[in-house]
Amino acid sequence: MRCPKCGSGETRVVDSRDATNAVRRRRLCENCGNRFTTYERVEVLGPLVVKRDSTREAWNRTKLAEGVRIACTKRPISSVRIEALVDGVEAQFIGSGRQEIPTSEIGTAVMRRLRELDEVAYIRFASVYLRFRDVNGFLEEVERVRRPARPSEDQLAMEL
Ligand SMILES: [Zn+2]
Structure with a gap:
């Protein structure tokens, strides 16, 4: 996941929690210290x-x-x-x-x-x-x- 501020690919997840039909992740850019949030849709997997x-x-x-x-x-x-x-x-x-x-x-x-x-x-x-x-x-x-x-x-x- 790239940092939206500086474009660095060196970001890490600092917190992860379930939101409605999604996973909300707080991310930290190791390069510039920018913190940002991403939402990832949960795929309905399984039979x-x-x-x-x-x-x-x-x-x-x-x-x-x-x-x-x-x-x-x-x-x-x-x-x-x-x-x-x-x-x-x-x-x-x-x-x-x-x-x-x-x-x-x-x-x-x-x-x-x-x-x-x-x-x-x-x-x-x-x-x-x-x-x-x-x-x-x-x-x-x-x-x-x-x-x-x-x-x-x-x-x-x-x-x-
Ligand atoms: Zn950054």
Whole structure:
């Protein structure tokens, strides 16, 4: 990235954060000390998720992670390990180069990894997932229960 002031290519990122559909980066020019901001559009990568009713939706890491996090509520599982689990699922499917992935495969992949991580979380996820037979049905249920009239302490803690 070139400095817009002096044209030097010796710039570095000093801060990076998510903005709406973009990543906002603060950059510093090593040559003249100029600080400037760039916005990089986030490409929607990843396969489409095929739901049981054959409709498609974009791959959604946030939704996936949320489902796993709910299953892990009050279990001794760090958020780092949850993120690592989601990373593994993403790597499996996004790395596959496939265009479309059925939700059943995603649910099965999550269950397999959860089983290695924590039995209780696994049973929770599996019972909900198998009942809904569709990971999106489960995730919609997760969204529904996450919007109570009054959030509980647990839910507030999860927001942190
Ligand atoms: Zn400069």
